[in-house]
Amino acid sequence: MSIILCATRGGEASLRTQTRAxxxxxxxxxxxxxxxxxxxxxxxxxxxxxxVDAETEIEHMGEFLLLMAKERAEQAGVAAEYxxxxxxxxxxxxxxxxxxxxxxxxxxxxxxxxxVTQLKFLETLCQDITGELGIEAVIV
Amino acid sequence: MLDLIRSxxxxxxxxxxxxxxxxxxxxxxxxxxxxxxxxxxxxxAGQDGEGVAPxxxxxxxxxxxxxxxxxxxxxxxxGQDEPIAESIxxxxxxxxxxxxxxHLSRATLHLEIKRPHFEDKTLSLSVEDQADLRDGNTIRLLxxxxxxxxxxxxxxxxxxxxxxxxxxxxxRLHNTxxxxxxxxxxxxxxxxxGAFFPGAHIISFEEAIKHIDFEVIFLVMSMMIVVGxxxxxxxxxxMAFMAYRLSRGRPIILVIILVVITSVASALLxxxxxxxxxxxxxxxxxxxxxxxxxALVIPELMASNVGGISTLIGTPTxxxxxxxxxxxxxxxxxxxxxxxxxxxxxxxxxxxxVYRAEYRKIAGGISPTLYAKLExxxxxxxxxxxxxxxxxxxxxxxxxxxxxALHLNPAVTSLLGATAFLVWVDTDIxxxxxxxxxxxxxxxxxxxxxxxxxxxxxxxxxxxxxxAGVTAGQPVMGLIILVWxxxxxxxxxxxxxxxxxxxxxxxxxSVGLDPGHTKYLFYxxxxxxxxxxxxxxxxxxxxxxxxGILERAGYPxxxxxxxxxxxxxxxxxxxxxxxxxxxxxxVIPA
Numbered sequence: 001m002s003i004i005l006c007a008t009r010g011g012e013a014s015l016r017t018q019t020r021a022x023x024x025x026x027x028x029x030x031x032x033x034x035x036x037x038x039x040x041x042x043x044x045x046x047x048x049x050x051x052v053d054a055e056t057e058i059e060h061m062g063e064f065l066l067l068m069a070k071e072r073a074e075q076a077g078v079a080a081e082y083x084x085x086x087x088x089x090x091x092x093x094x095x096x097x098x099x100x101x102x103x104x105x106x107x108x109x110x111x112x113x114x115x116v117t118q119l120k121f122l123e124t125l126c127q128d129i130t131g132e133l134g135i136e137a138v139i140v
Numbered sequence: 141m142l143d144l145i146r147s148x149x150x151x152x153x154x155x156x157x158x159x160x161x162x163x164x165x166x167x168x169x170x171x172x173x174x175x176x177x178x179x180x181x182x183x184x185a186g187q188d189g190e191g192v193a194p195x196x197x198x199x200x201x202x203x204x205x206x207x208x209x210x211x212x213x214x215x216x217x218x219g220q221d222e223p224i225a226e227s228i229x230x231x232x233x234x235x236x237x238x239x240x241x242x243h244l245s246r247a248t249l250h251l252e253i254k255r256p257h258f259e260d261k262t263l264s265l266s267v268e269d270q271a272d273l274r275d276g277n278t279i280r281l282l283x284x285x286x287x288x289x290x291x292x293x294x295x296x297x298x299x300x301x302x303x304x305x306x307x308x309x310x311x312r313l314h315n316t317x318x319x320x321x322x323x324x325x326x327x328x329x330x331x332x333x334g335a336f337f338p339g340a341h342i343i344s345f346e347e348a349i350k351h352i353d354f355e356v357i358f359l360v361m362s363m364m365i366v367v368g369x370x371x372x373x374x375x376x377x378x379m380a381f382m383a384y385r386l387s388r389g390r391p392i393i394l395v396i397i398l399v400v401i402t403s404v405a406s407a408l409l410x411x412x413x414x415x416x417x418x419x420x421x422x423x424x425x426x427x428x429x430x431x432x433x434x435a436l437v438i439p440e441l442m443a444s445n446v447g448g449i450s451t452l453i454g455t456p457t458x459x460x461x462x463x464x465x466x467x468x469x470x471x472x473x474x475x476x477x478x479x480x481x482x483x484x485x486x487x488x489x490x491x492x493x494v495y496r497a498e499y500r501k502i503a504g505g506i507s508p509t510l511y512a513k514l515e516x517x518x519x520x521x522x523x524x525x526x527x528x529x530x531x532x533x534x535x536x537x538x539x540x541x542x543x544x545a546l547h548l549n550p551a552v553t554s555l556l557g558a559t560a561f562l563v564w565v566d567t568d569i570x571x572x573x574x575x576x577x578x579x580x581x582x583x584x585x586x587x588x589x590x591x592x593x594x595x596x597x598x599x600x601x602x603x604x605x606x607x608a609g610v611t612a613g614q615p616v617m618g619l620i621i622l623v624w625x626x627x628x629x630x631x632x633x634x635x636x637x638x639x640x641x642x643x644x645x646x647x648x649x650s651v652g653l654d655p656g657h658t659k660y661l662f663y664x665x666x667x668x669x670x671x672x673x674x675x676x677x678x679x680x681x682x683x684x685x686x687x688g689i690l691e692r693a694g695y696p697x698x699x700x701x702x703x704x705x706x707x708x709x710x711x712x713x714x715x716x717x718x719x720x721x722x723x724x725x726x727v728i729p730a
Binding site: 008009010011013014038039040042043044046048049050052053054057058060061062063064065067068071 | 360424
């Protein structure tokens with residue numbers, strides 16, 4: 001069975017991405033592998049002391065969000081798993097795609113409001129994944 | 141004495157190995173006492189048989205009545221180039237004592253007082269004073285008031301400080317790098333520029349170091365270790381999960397419990413840590429209840445900004461204020477906590493109205509798998525460590541409260557607590573010291589130097605003069621203007637450098653206030669700078685943390701969106717805070 005890697009979070013925009021990924025997985029008879037990258041670089045903008053392992057907290061939150069996504073997929077009849085990665089988003093995506101030997105990588109189109117992942121950045125990342133790994137990557 | 145030593149030696153030889161150690165200690169102690177007794181006694185002042193030298197005592201002040209330290213005081217005989225005596229005023233109170241030679245001629249004496257950033261001052265002594273001095277007496281002069289002088293150094297220090305604030309506001313540099321750059325420019329101009337243009341001198345390294353408040357540094361550092369150990373136990377997440385269970389799916393009950401937990405945690409620990417730990421789990425709880433996560437996280441972070449004000453250790457600004465104005469743990473509890481409690485009630489009523497549609501939603505319920513995951517994420521990770529940690533922390537709180545009576549500095553209490561944590565709760569010193577955010581400590585040190593520089597050159601005095609003119613001796617008006625100004629400024633710029641810069645200003649303004657209430661302006665600064673954080677997304681560090689977590693979860697909050705909710709909350713809570721301060725300091729007798 002082929003594997004589709006889908007980067008997702010919570011929120012309305014991510015729900016749309018998940019719905020589209022579930023539909024594609026059904027068409028291809030594939031299983032879904034959701035990924036959340038725990039990135040805590042925003043704490044560098046904080047002027048006060050950070051004594052907490054912020055990435056671990058965000059990792060736990062990501063696991064919960066992906067578990068919700070997994071349940072949605074399974075309710076729609078699509079097998080799904082999830083993985084939470086740390087560090088740089090682009091590198092984490094490439095590494096997971098390579099290690100899990102996925103067949104397709106799906107990114108959600110950035111929402112209207114501010115977003116970590118801008119469209120231009122995602123287009124470049126799709127080209128990199130296709131060029132470097134030979135894996136199809138799309139923005140839905 | 142020799143007989144005593146011989147008999148002690150014999151006793152040591154007769155004793156076994158254990159008692160021998162004990163005896164050696166006694167022997168050394170006796171020798172030490174004998175040596176002390178043989179030392180010549182230090183004669184007390186005036187008892188050396190040579191009489192007291194004539195001297196001139198006095199105090200150097202600035203135009204606000206604040207002490208001027210490091211002022212050079214020279215005593216000249218008219219017509220001579222070399223001074224016959226000199227002294228330097230004390231940093232703390234501006235006092236000086238110039239001791240004159242024993243035999244004074246009948247020539248006229250005068251004083252010259254020199255201090256960078258002030259006009260030189262010459263003072264002739266009266267005939268009566270000179271006669272007293274010739275009789276070998278000490279005379280006490282009236283306070284000497286120096287006038288500020290705007291130098292090239294004034295402009296360099298002012299521009300450097302404004303540059304630091306702008307670099308931080310526009311995030312062009314890391315806060316620590318920005319303050320370090322500011323401090324370095326100030327010192328570089330003082331030494332390199334000052335060598336060519338004396339007017340460019342701002343502050344010497346020795347003077348700059350004196351401005352670093354090590355009470356703040358040690359308190360912040362120690363609390364980092366305490367918080368670092370406690371946060372790892374999972375207590376915050378467990379409390380949030382318990383709030384979820386206790387509320388039984390009723391959102392407004394959940395919000396009230398979370399507001400109480402967050403405000404208490406922010407008051408006792410620090411609000412950035414509180415939000416970093418509470419926001420992710422609260423977001424999961426919101427999703428479990430089918431609520432918009434903002435409806436839980438925004439009230440929490442507002443409660444965090446407000447709740448932190450109620451204790452000395454709740455916010456970095458309170459730590460700065462407490463150390464500068466000598467306001468203790470109990471003072472904050474008595475003077476601010478009731479006002480904070482009222483402000484929190486107002487806040488809950490406000491968020492209940494803002495998110496009324498969300499809170500009316502009927503909880504959707506979650507699958508057993510998701511519930512298990514939520515429970516798992518909120519588990520106490522190390523019960524034994526938590527038990528020990530809470531015991532030590534409880535003792536620390538008792539010491540903070542009892543500190544005023546024991547004259548125990550809060551920095552010492554926190555240092556004792558941090559050490560107890562390292563000795564008993566978690567002994568891995570390397571891992572524990574990783575909890576210390578050295579970047580923040582360097583930030584504070586560089587900030588103190590930068591603020592010290594604008595204090596040295598007189599910017600602080602000019603601002604204080606301006607504010608004193610605006611308020612024109614009306615304390616109520618002064619307090620109201622201060623709190624609102626602090627609140628609005630804190631919505632735009634980081635409140636730590638703002639508070640640090642305002643402290644000496646308020647110190648000047650507080651001179652001559654009603655002796656029963658000399659500190660209310662400092663409390664006003666605390667209320668304004670912390671509650672002002674609710675006014676905008678960049679108004680406080682917890683806001684930035686919560687926004688970052690919401691963004692990562694896929695629920696971004698824009699500046700405008702936050703402003704719509706945050707600004708009315710700020711206006712309401714600041715108004716409540718002002719009403720409380722007026723009641724506390726102008727209605728209740730001192």
